[in-house]
């Protein structure tokens with residue numbers, strides 16, 4: 557797994573943002589966005605004032621493709637694959653849903669213990685090596701990681717904890733306010749409408765997700781993005797929409813980052 561660290565080479569440890577893409581293999585617009593983000597971050601540092609002040613103060617960790625084996629599978633075999641590609645002896649089916657495999661109400665709701673289900677929670681918490689690696693990294697760096705962003709598609713949603721329960725997060729009001737501000741900034745470019753809210757009531761109740769896990773670990777600004785569209789093309793978003801999607805999402809990510817920066 558290739559994790560990029562974007563930031564100034566100062567010796568000092570800086571507060572950081574962690575963003576992952578491609579946790580679900582078929583959500584191809586997601587890795588496209590991380591690639592776009594990396595290029596923008598390095599190419600506009602020094603010219604774009606927001607990006608410059610962000611990178612002068614914070615580091616940004618970007619994991620462009622979380623679920624590498626699943627992503628390759630969608631390129632070569634099965635475009636609609638979602639899960640990892642782990643194999644369990646004795647099981648006829650392959651893979652677990654990495655976004656049900658985190659230690660956050662693991663396998664209690666909105667997930668399946670059937671290895672053939674697309675929302676299979678895995679044999680145990682962090683059974684998927686990709687999940688274990690990301691969780692280990694964030695645990696090790698939790699004192700500096702101030703925000704966790706995980707990029708999915710589709711539905712045009714900006715979700716935050718909780719999905720594994722209906723209780724509101726302690727920081728609900730702030731998380732909602734920031735999400736709504738980010739969604740409004742995103743809409744200002746092409747008019748794309750996003751809905752913001754806690755996962756459980758905004759999309760569906762489900763346990764084992766990375767955003768809930770990061771939030772409970774202490775990463776306050778924890779968001780799941782569901783990028784374009786709302787179902788017309790779904791996961792098969794046309795190439796013509798890649799650039800506009802990346803441009804509008806960039807605005808939302810910069811909005812959240814600016815809020816994190818202001819509240820360091």
Ligand SMILES: Nc1ncc(C[C@H](C[SeH])C(=O)O)cc1Cl
Pocket residue numbers: 580655656708709710715718719720755759762763764765766767768780782
């Ligand atoms: N904590 C979570 N946050 C967001 C979601 C929605 C994504 C949408 Se593809 C999923 O089903 O894994 C699911 C969970 Cl479990």
Ligand SMILES: [Zn+2]
Pocket residue numbers: 629633634637
């Ligand atoms: Zn397959």
Ligand SMILES: [Zn+2]
Pocket residue numbers: 580583708709
């Ligand atoms: Zn997803």
Ligand SMILES: [Zn+2]
Pocket residue numbers: 583708709710711782
């Ligand atoms: Zn999705």
Ligand SMILES: [Zn+2]
Pocket residue numbers: 734814815818
């Ligand atoms: Zn703010």
